[in-house]
Each structure stands twice: as C-alpha cells, then as structure tokens.
Amino acid sequence: MAEQELPVLERNRCNCAALRKASRHMTLFYDAALEPSGLRSTQYAMLTEIHRRGDAAPAIGDLAGALVMDQSTIGQNLRPLQRDGLVTLERDEADRRSRLVKLTRAGRSRLADARPLWLAAQEKFENGFGKRAAAELRNLLAGIAGDPSLVPERAELHHQKA
Amino acid sequence: MAEQELPVLERNRCNCAALRKASRHMTLFYDAALEPSGLRSTQYAMLTEIHRRGDAAPAIGDLAGALVMDQSTIGQNLRPLQRDGLVTLERDEADRRSRLVKLTRAGRSRLADARPLWLAAQEKFENGFGKRAAAELRNLLAGIAGDPSLVPERAELHHQKA
DNA sequence: CCCCATTACCGGGATATCCCGCTATATGAA
DNA sequence: TTCATATAGCGGGATATCCCGGTAATGGGG
Numbered sequence: 001m002a003e004q005e006l007p008v009l010e011r012n013r014c015n016c017a018a019l020r021k022a023s024r025h026m027t028l029f030y031d032a033a034l035e036p037s038g039l040r041s042t043q044y045a046m047l048t049e050i051h052r053r054g055d056a057a058p059a060i061g062d063l064a065g066a067l068v069m070d071q072s073t074i075g076q077n078l079r080p081l082q083r084d085g086l087v088t089l090e091r092d093e094a095d096r097r098s099r100l101v102k103l104t105r106a107g108r109s110r111l112a113d114a115r116p117l118w119l120a121a122q123e124k125f126e127n128g129f130g131k132r133a134a135a136e137l138r139n140l141l142a143g144i145a146g147d148p149s150l151v152p153e154r155a156e157l158h159h160q161k162a
Numbered sequence: 163m164a165e166q167e168l169p170v171l172e173r174n175r176c177n178c179a180a181l182r183k184a185s186r187h188m189t190l191f192y193d194a195a196l197e198p199s200g201l202r203s204t205q206y207a208m209l210t211e212i213h214r215r216g217d218a219a220p221a222i223g224d225l226a227g228a229l230v231m232d233q234s235t236i237g238q239n240l241r242p243l244q245r246d247g248l249v250t251l252e253r254d255e256a257d258r259r260s261r262l263v264k265l266t267r268a269g270r271s272r273l274a275d276a277r278p279l280w281l282a283a284q285e286k287f288e289n290g291f292g293k294r295a296a297a298e299l300r301n302l303l304a305g306i307a308g309d310p311s312l313v314p315e316r317a318e319l320h321h322q323k324a
Numbered sequence: 325c326c327c328c329a330t331t332a333c334c335g336g337g338a339t340a341t342c343c344c345g346c347t348a349t350a351t352g353a354a
Numbered sequence: 355t356t357c358a359t360a361t362a363g364c365g366g367g368a369t370a371t372c373c374c375g376g377t378a379a380t381g382g383g384g
Contacts, residue, residue: 186341186342189341189342190342193342202342221332221333222332222333223331223332223333233332233333233334234333234334234335237333237334237335254332257331257332258332259331259332259333260331260332260333261332261333
C-alpha cells in the first residue's frame with residue numbers, strides 16, 4: 001500500500017455529515033425543551049405517532065415505516081416506555097406474529113404534558129428560522145426520508161397508507 | 163389526572179423529527195456506499211476531519227467542536243478506530259490535559275480507500291436531489307448546526323477557527 | 325510561590341440505532 | 355392438506371450519542 005495522494009477537501013461538503021450535525025444539534029435543543037416531561041425527542045415522536053393512529057393500534061412494523069426506523073430499533077426503543085408504563089404491547093389476535101402498541105392512560109397523560117413543551121420548542125425554533133423556511137425545510141427532509149431510490153431494500157416498507 | 167383532550171395533529175409537523183428521519187435514511191445510504199471500506203458515516207467524517215487538520219493534530223475537544231458532537235462521544239467513537247490501528251492518541255506535551263488525535267499510515271490508507279466510495283454516494287444523491295439544491299440544503303443545515311441560540315451552553319464551543 | 329476556578333478528558337450509565345440470525349406465524353402453490 | 359416461502363418480531367452484538375461526576379493539569383490572583 002503505497003502512500004497515496006489525499007487532497008484536503010473543503011469543509012462541509014458531505015450531505016450526510018451536514019444532516020447528522022444538524023440533527024445532533026437540533027436534538028439537543030428539543031431534548032432540553034422536553035426535559036421537564038421526562039421524554040426524549042425520539043420517545044415523544046413515537047408516542048405521538050402511536051396516538052395519531054387512534055383506535056387503529058399500530059404494530060411495530062407500522063411504526064418502523066412511519067418513523068423511518070428499523071423494526072429492531074422500534075422494539076428496543078419501546079422498552080423504556082413499556083417499563084415506565086406508558087405503552088403496552090399485545091399480540092394481534094388477527095395475526096399472531098404482530099404485536100400491537102397501545103398508549104396507556106399514563107402514556108396519554110405524559111404526552112399531554114409534553115405537548116406544550118414541544119410546541120414551545122417549535123415556536124422558538126421557527127421564530128429564528130422562519131415559519132415558511134421551516135415548512136420548506138421539513139418538506140425537503142421528508143423527501144429525503146421517503147426517497148426509495150436511496151435505500152432500495154426499504155422501498156417496500158414505505159407502503160403504509162395514511 | 164383527568165383524561166385530557168389530545169388533539170391529533172398533522173404528520174410531519176415536528177422539525178426535529180423531520181431532521182432525524184432524514185438523517186437516519188441518509189445515513190443508511192452513505193453507510194451502504196461506504197461499506198466496502200469498512201467505515202461507517204461517522205467514522206468517515208471523523209477521519210476526514212482529522213486529515214483536514216494536516217500537521218496541526220486536533221485534540222478531542224477540537225473534533226467535538228468541528229463535528230458538533232459531545233466530547234465524550236468523540237472519545238467513545240475513536241475507540242474502534244484506535245483498536246483497528248487507524249488513529250493514535252497521544253498526550254499533548256504543550257498541555258498535558260489534551261490528547262492529540264493523529265491518523266496512522268493505515269488510517270490514511272483507509273481514508274483513501276473510502277474517498278471514492280463517498281464521492282460516488284455524493285454524486286448519486288446529488289443526481290437525484292440536484293447539485294444546487296444540495297448545496298443550499300447543506301447551507302441551511304450548517305446554519306442550524308452552528309446556531310448558538312439553540313443550545314446556549316455550547317455557544318462557546320464554537321470558536322475554533324477554521 | 326500557592327490556591328482556586330477552569331479546562332480536558334475519562335468512566336459509567338442510559339437511550340438510539342443498525343444488522344444478523346432465529347423462531348413463530350401466515351400464506352400461497354402443489 | 356402439506357410444504358416452501360415470506361413476514362413479524364426478538365435476542366445478541368456493535369457503534370453512536372448524550373449526561374454526570376470524577377481526576378488531572380492549567381493558569382491567574384494574591
């Protein structure tokens with residue numbers, strides 16, 4: 001292995017690194033805002049998604065699709081919430097391979113506590129960044145998160161309807 | 163705790179969740195592209211930053227500032243790289259609290275292997291997303307990552323000069 | 325020169341995230 | 355019906371990421 005020419009490139013050229021840096025920083029901000037509720041960003045997102053489903057309790061795979069997360073990650077991340085009594089997992093009798101995730105009363109209560117904290121973070125961020133700019137940014141990001149050409153193996157996981 | 167009204171909000175309203183979803187998906191894409199080199203996205207970013215410093219070997223805190231990461235995270239993430247002989251950590255004799263991070267010959271070689279894989283991922287992504295759009299997106303994201311008003315405690319960590 | 329506040333880092337602990345291989349269940353074809 | 359394949363989830367293992375509390379070294383004020 002001969003010593004190779006490694007040109008020093010400009011900073012911040014990597015789309016992935018730029019996204020990850022912003023994601024880390026933004027997460028600190030939202031986590032700090034949510035801290036009084038005892039929820040982290042990811043936990044808030046999961047509980048919100050479960051709640052959004054209303055009576056149609058999602059299975060783990062449904063959440064994975066909606067949150068653009070691996071199925072194993074959902075399962076892992078649900079454990080602290082289950083331990084703290086915010087969600088329950090029960091077998092789907094219509095398909096005994098699946099487990100349906102449901103909010104407990106405590107889970108709904110916790111989400112209600114966290115919602116105004118989340119909203120305050122949203123407003124504080126959008127005050128600086130611009131409401132319209134934020135909406136456009138979210139749109140771009142949703143396009144990336146949902147782009148099946150980036151990770152073809154996952155394409156078929158993106159058909160959950162609504 | 164009375165049962166509370168929890169309005170079901172629209173999907174994808176959360177700036178943080180949008181960023182995290184896109185970050186997860188994009189990371190899968192870059193990780194897949196880098197896979198033949200044995201490096202993950204974060205490892206590639208760290209090695210690139212170390213290399214960018216040239217002869218001025220960065221300390222752990224310098225990397226943390228540049229990569230918008232916690233100091234502990236840098237230390238943790240360096241371990242696999244150190245174990246695999248890609249970087250070394252040595253005390254800074256000018257300030258014995260610091261540890262200077264240096265690429266080994268194997269580290270430079272690994273980075274040289276990974277660079278074309280990274281470049282291919284960049285191009286594939288930007289082919290779909292648009293080169294100009296990608297540059298604008300990176301600009302927005304860098305603004306978020308570097309916004310001291312989001313996480314005030316970290317403001318002073320952002321003074322490393324170039 | 326000595327103390328003390330600050331700074332750089334580490335160790336431990338927790339969540340987040342992925343992959344791989346395994347088991348149980350479901351489903352379509354023979 | 356029976357069997358091969360496909361799907362849902364889990365356990366284990368690895369990296370990624372943060373915080374907190376401790377240790378060691380620095381550096382300025384008295």
